[in-house]
Amino acid sequence: MEKIKNIFNWEPDRSLYPEKDENGNLIVDLSSQKFTKVWHGPNHPGTTGNMAIELTLSGDEVVEAKTHVGYLHRGFEKLMERRLYIQCFPTCVRMCVAEPDYNEYLLARSVEELDNLEIPETAKWLRTLVLEMARLQTLLRTVPGQAGTLSLGMGVQWGVYLRDLVLDLFEELTGGRVYHMYIIPGGVRGLLPDGFKKRMEDVLLKIEDFIVRIDNLIFKNILFKKRTIGIGHIPAEWIDKYGVVGPNARAAGFKRDVRKDYPYLVYDQLDFDIATLTDSDVYARSLIRRQDLITTIDLIRQIMAKMPNDGDIKSPTPNVLHWKIPKGEVYVRSESSRGEYGFYTVSDGSEYPRRINLRGPSYTHAVVLLEKLLINANIADVHSIMVSLQTCPPEIER
Amino acid sequence: MSEDKNKNIQDINTPDDKFIHPENKPRTVISPEGEEIHIEPLRDYFLEKRPEVIQPKSDAVEKFLNWARAESIWVLGFGTGCGSIEIPPLMTPRFDAFRYGVQMRPTPRQSSAIIISGYLAIKTLKRVIRVYEQMPSPKYVLALGSCTINGGMYWDSYNTINRLDHYIPVDVYVAGCMPRPEALLAGFVQLKKKIKEGRAEGANEYAEKFDWYKGNQKKIINDWNMPDYNW
């Protein structure tokens, strides 16, 4: 019995690994045939967005990983410098394709803070609703998507279908399916349509049913557990050192959530709790996202019940074509489904922004943290680890 | 025979290349015609010949082939821009592109169509050209979104191209930012119609105007470190 156990706990002989020079860099001699270079991406079915990881392998174990980004660079921060503030709204939503509403909220919030603009109460509730719906549709893709990386594609089929139903509700509310441009400086663009709450409730019931089904399909699945428990472990001391935020930090036992810590909009009037785990592996991060999904459904129900049905939705603003924002700078943040998401806006007193800089969680997760986590990982776990960090390449390179 | 075997063993035991499998060693082989060819299996070989125009076969055969091509469009799973977020809804039960014979493939060698889903950064364009050249002919290009038509909202960006048809031939444009899955399905129907009518001759067009396309590509890709043509 002991012998069999030892076979399964076999560790590769790491003395064959490449040596290091005095700077700590690996000396990888590819002509020795001991190592292989494999490019994971940019054209890879498992990558979320265009990103390449340059892997150096010894056998099937990763010795060195380097992230290469820039395949989606459009120069947003430069483009926004030559657009009016109102023209920046359709531009900035494209910064993160999967979850565009946080960009418009943060830009609107920056403008309001720089110009000391207060927004009406109804608009605050509608903004919160849109942000939570955005989180809901992202999580519907990413929670089963974690199993999709291990070829458990059934959950993805269900999740993408339900995400489409949420996108239909978005279309009804805002007119856009993926990009909404619903939040504008001073408020929002419209009130809830008639019967919206009932249709929302129908979709939420379907999603609750879906959670029961993915529990059976994914989270109780022994294959999924074997492939994810203990894989991609982030130690607690790395959280601050590597700038880990959001669900990845919560899975390591850090109770950090911008909605609780720095309440914005109406989150201080809502009753919710933040789940934490301490395992900090792929399975724990996956469970945290599943818990987020339940929290989000609960929050949407609360918003629907508590929100005022009519009222002012936009406070008066100057003519947007001549709107000179006072000189100053501000940093605003919100909690996206990936973690802290912030805009640093600098105004020089003209109609055009001086600089708008996006702080995306993937900037740290997908580059330094991923490169570190992949060392000594098996090549089959590479994109499982990558998806568990929920990397979003467009927000790294903008 | 026995001599050969000994030689191989000796080769394996030489210290500098003991990890190289004997099949992968540079050596001279004799072809059935008696010609001596020096081969280095570990070197990358590219076909440096220019692409050629493939003349259509007789009318009836070509019609049959075009029908077959149109009914099974295999698309390369390469999301190049924002439009790739609409590919999962397209392939899942709600819109279900499998009904149209469309399915995704992981490698360019197996695909007959590529969806350019939105803007192309210069770094991606380089990979797209490489991928397009690796696809077997006949090949079709579906360009999504206004960014591929005239630059869309990135018309003044320093890192995205303004029009795709200067770099690779485009068969069908699907307008919108971003196009809905229904629009994409309509694009596929249009592409099928074009193939069945024998008008989807993108690969031949690329071969005909090869110098023009290469000139445009080299004008904007500054570090051209890939072969001019490779399959």
Place this chain on the structure above:
Amino acid sequence: MNDIIQDITTRFSVTDIINKRENLTFVTCRKENTISLITHLRDREKFTHLVLLTAVDWIEDNLFQLTYILNNPTKKIDIAIRTMIPRDNPVMESAHRLWEQVATYQRELKEMFGIEFPDSPRLNEPFILEGWNEIPPYRRDFDTKKYSTETYFPRIGRGTNDPEEYMKSKLYPNDPTK
């Protein structure tokens, strides 16, 4: 918050203190003191989370502004440290020993603004751009529209309108005040 600001004012002679919100303060620090100020805040005052590091180009004053935003996760407060460096010879001390992700930020700043950070790891590897021969693109004197028009074959027929003139002519074609 206020006692921290007073403390660092006496120790590091920071200036231009702006309280943007009750939990966000902007301070300006001299270039030589910046890294020691950040180290002090991280180790003594427990500002353990680096939110971002970025640069702003003030071409009129011939300066680059570097902004480090630090966050204290237990007290839930932020301090943004601004430091000005000359635009002609933009060199800044590297902070990559404090946080691991700083090296990535510095790689981006080197590529996009041309700011040098001596000793920062992998600084000269290309990060986002590939084969870029012009001046760094985020600098104010780089004209992205001119570059795009000259390089990327703009489609003929695409025009741009001044939003104000265009709206006037569309919405009020017979407006006498025009």
